[in-house]
Every structure is written in structure tokens, then in C-alpha cells.
Amino acid sequence: MAKKQNAVAAPQDESFFPVVIDSKKCTGCNRCVEVCQVDVFATNPKKGRPPLILFGQECWQEGSCVQVCPRKGAIRWQRLPMQRVHCRRKTTGEDFFV
């Protein structure tokens, strides 16, 4: 069993993670950590700091973390480049991608 005590995680990996945390605004309340059903985050050992993103690629992409964040602008949804959808403004014919 002694060997099992050395649990480690891979370094933080935010590639493919559609959520951006603003470390200046985040108060480290960890509501996002506790609401995530996939357990993407972990509480930062440094109190008051933004959560660790340990398993960003496992995100189911439904944004519960954004829904529960109490601080405006502390956490934001950022659509992945492959998911940009084409829109057209009907009156002007202007194309844009959301």
C-alpha cells in the first residue's frame, strides 16, 4: 500500500478546455470545483487562488461552472475554434461566426 500513497497528476492541461478563469477576479470560492460532475477541477492548495484544471479534456461542455460562479467575469465560456457557427445578418447580408 505504501506505493499507492504517491498519487500524482499530470501537469495542468488547458488545451481543448472551453472555460477561461480570470485569476485577478477569481476569489477561489471553489463553487465551480464542487458543481462539476466530471471533476475537471481540483481545489488549489493555495487558499483564495483559482482552482487547478487537472482534467480539462474531460469537460462535458455544459457550463455548470459558469452558471454557479458568483463573481461576474471571473469565469467565462470560450467556444473552441472548431465549434464556431456561421451566422448571417438578414438585413445587411453580413456573415459572422459565433
Next chain:
Amino acid sequence: MSKGQLKWPFKVEWDKTQTVETDVLVLGGGAAGCFAAISAAQKGAKTVLVEKGATIASGAAGSGCDHWESAASNPCSRINPEELTDAMILAFGGYNNGISHYIECREGYDRLLDIEKMGAKVRDTEDEFKGADFRDEKTKLLFAYDYYNRYTIRVWGSTFKPALARHCRRVGVRIFDRVMATSLLTQDGHKGRRIAGATGINARTGKFMVFMAKAVILCTSRPTRLWLFSPELPGISEFRPFQCSGDGHAMAWRAGAEFTMMEKSIQAQWSGLRSFPPYSTGNNHNTWYACNMVDAEGRQLPWRDRDGRIIEKFSDRFRPSPTQKLFLKGGGEPDSFVYDFAGPDTAPGDELILKGYKLPFYADLTSLPEMERKVIWGMMVGEEGKTKIPVFQAYTDAGFNPATDLIQSYGDGWKSGNFLPQERQLFGLPGGILNDWNLMTNIQGLFAAGDVLFASNCFGHAAATGHYAGRHAVAYARQIQNFTINENQLADERHRIYSLFGRKGSLDWRQLNTAVTKIMQNYCGAFKTEELLNTGLKRLRDLRQREAEQMTVRNPHELMRALEVINIMTNAELVMEACRARKASSQHLDFVRLDFPQTDPPDWRKFVTIKLAGDRIETGSLGLDYYGSLSDNYIKYNKDYKGVK
């Protein structure tokens, strides 16, 4: 610790065991699990709820839900529960769960009233939609799809799971979040014997959990990641949450539970890299029903009734055809066209192209009546779990305006992507655990609710069957005087779990999951034969015996993922064995056996059942009407159910 690795930020406890004793144990904290736990606790039973993620937001509707189906007992419905259940059964050629859908149609609206009492929002209390065609002015309920019959209710579903989780605590349910159930415990440790509890692991600390229980309710959704897996983005491998990996199916199979319809799968509709998120692109189905669609030159795509007649009036998109009692729409609608219950729709894309309509097509919210635009974009997209933040909020922030902007369709309309025939899913109404009128399985004391049941779908179904299973599990548990846990069964399970740690191998769980999907695509794709299935099963065994033995984990979270993949291998075996057992093709089951090409021959118009008996696979069959008279049996089994006033 290698360079760049982090110390595991949670306390490590994988040398510890916690034992919990209860009357009723609920596995899975989604809609079904919460309702099961609440109804059991309200009946006075000691109740424990075990959830792999976070009960406040777990499950397919954890972050929201835009409509509540089959509320046939709501005061505005023109369809009664018997008529609606019959329609649902006929629409699927009889391959449907009459019991669970009758419970849904009969009690679903009661559960909606329960949620409202818990603090969730189910009606238009702010009068935002006053005067709308789809609103009942007296009750302030909003309806979707069939505005005449009014049995599907639009809801503010993002308020649901937080309310349910709070209520679980209020009524004394003991919740264990971040605990993955790993096995079912049975009397004397024997397969198929009476239930005695379950084991689990804490996915943060690794602690071994033993739950001793008189009755267990399985509420663990349905298998995913069998044909579809994205190693880059595992989280969006499928439509259902990444967490829903079919653990309940695998556990129940190993314990000797009986399944049916596991041979059914359909071509994929959403997944990973290939697809846009569900309901995020222009379409006119489900959440977006019945949005205007236009082609590249701004021509409106015509709407038609089931006979192909053009529907001129917008309001007629929400009414059955003059010769029809009702039409079915929403999550539980059949994937193929069934004339009796087919609703208004636009023609298929290829037909429109032949008629000269130019690609791409767009959803045109701008030309809708204001209330319809507001209810689709603001409310439905704004309340559906997968779209509230990633679509409604993100698109709004990016400048999308539903009053001025078109949004493009991709793939085949609403499916948000195109898939290959061998890329399949257990979707719509797939197979699952076989149930009786108590929602009990063939294992005494093991109940099932929600998507783990065969031919199940949607929030209302999960809620209604959860509550029902909770009541019946309590009645069962009250008869159980004493029960024991078999120590050998615990020791075997401990070994199975913890031997994954510290192995010499270097394969991580993603490699194994990808391998399973390759096997399923190659040997259990759109076309099945005995030879293909046998080879697939051989390769699966080979994968288990060789590569799976090299799978290793570094922390409790990865241990959970590795155990999920072992479950996925079990579920792959279950599906392939079920495919072997049906020796006929079936249109209703989307099942093609090249070696048995006759479609739905009379001898095979039945449920094929399958279970493990010892180490042997036992198959059997049941009549499609095995549940007997719906209303008579319901009354017989629910004499003390009073409903909600």
C-alpha cells in the same frame, strides 16, 4: 514524482474502508436517482444516495432541461395516459417499455408539481408569454409541439437539479458525492441472488466504500463510448454526460441481471470532433421546433403534414393533421417515419436540394412571431442544459441577435454533424435492464429507474420511474429482516480495483476506450453477422486479457476512468452477445443481420432477453406485451399511491 507532475491535491485514502448501512441505497444522482431517494426517504426509509459526480448538477439534465414530456395528466391535456402510452408503444413497433412509459404518462405531471414545490420554476409566473398560443392563461403552463393536445410542457429546467439536491438533504437522504459505485453485492456473493448492497470508490481520495442495503435502486443512465470516443476531447464523446459510462449496466450484468433490446443501436447523431454541440446550429427539431428554415437565397423551406400536404398557416405546425388524434415530437419520437404519429416537418435535405433549394440552409428566428422567437431562443435554448451557457450565453455575448440574424444548419439538419453507418450510439429508446411492475429486476431487491431501464428517455420518465422505484423499494426493504455481506466478494472487488494501481504497464484508459470503439465499429457496426460478432468477441477478450492488463493509473481520478473502461468492455460484450441472440433483422430495432436478412418475421416479434447465469450466457424471450393491461396492473400495484393535489 516525475518532472512536471503535480502532487495529488486531495487526501489519499486508498488504504481505508468506510462501511455504511442503510435500508435503501440509490446508485446515481441524476433526475431518477434524486426522485428515488426522495420518495424512499419520505416513506421513512433510511436512504443513501451515491453519485459519481456532484448531485447538484449530475445527470443528463444536470445543468438544465427545456421541456417535460408525456405530462398526460396535466389539467390541460386532451390525451389521457393510456392513449399516450399506446401511441408510444405503437410508434416503436411494440419495442418499448410499456410499464415505465405508463408510469411516466400517469405520474410525470405529479413529479413536475413536486419539483415546483421544491422551489423550481415550471410555469410562466412572470407572465412573460401572456397571450401566446402555447400558454394556458389559467395555469400559466407553457406547452411545446402539439399545442392542441398539450401534453409536453416547456420548463425552466436549469432550476431543477439544484432544487432536487436541496430537497434530498431536506428529507434526510445521506448523499455521497464523488463516489463511483463499482459492484453490486449479493446474498452469499452468488450471482443472481438477493441484493445486499454495493461497493464503491471515492474518486478523489481512493477510499473503498461498502454500502450494506436491503434494497438497491440503480439509476445510472445508459452505456456510452461503445462506438464513439474522442481521445482529444473525451468529455464530448457522446451526447450524454461523459460520466454516464454505463457503470450500472456493467455492474448489473456481472451480478446476473436480465437485459433486453441491447441489440438495438442507431447511427450516431452527436459526438466529439465531428459534431457541433447539440442544438447549437440552425434547426427546427426538438428544442428549436418549429422554427422557420430558409435556403441560401432566403426562400422558406416548406412545412408539410404527414401526407405531404403543404402547411400554409404557421399555427398549423403545432396541430395534428385533420385526420389524426395526436403527433409525437421531442426526445422520445421515433427515429424513422411512423405515419400514425408523424407530425409536421420540412422535407428531408436531399429532397429539397433536388427541388432546387440552395445550400446552406439556415434557421430563421427573425421571421417568427415574437412569442415563438422568444420561447425558442430565450427560453428553450436558454434552459436546455447543453445550451444555456455554451450557446445562449456564448452566442449572445458574441453578438448574435435572434431578431436580425440567421444561423446555419450543419450535417443533416438538427443532428449537427454527419456520421458513418458504423458510428453508432445507444440513443433514443435503446435497450437496458428488464423490469417488472415494481420496477424490480430479476435480482430480488434490485430496482431500476430512469435511463438504465430498457427503452427509456427524458427527464419526466426519469423523475416518474425514480419516484415509483423509491416507493416500491421501501415496501420491499420492510420485508427484509437480516442480510449479510460476503467477505470474499469484498476481497475480490478490492483486488480488482486496487491492482490497477502501480502496474508495470503504461497504457492509459484512453487507449483502451479507443480500442473498444474500433472493435465495435468493425465487428458490431451497421451490418452484423455471426462471424463478425464472434470475431469481435474474440478480439474483445484478447483486449481484456492482454492490453487491459497493462492499463495503469496514477491517482484516484484515473482509477475511476480505468474502471469505467473496464465497464465499457463489459457493456461491449453484452451488446455483441445480444446481437448474436437475435437471429433476424428488425426495422424497429435498427438491426441488420446480413446472415438473417428477413425483417421482423413473426417468430421474432418479441423481446430477446439476456443474462449471465454463473459463467454462462442465458438468453430467452418475452412477448412484446409481457406487462399486460397497463391501467389494470398499475392500479393493482399502486393501491396506496394518492398522487399530488
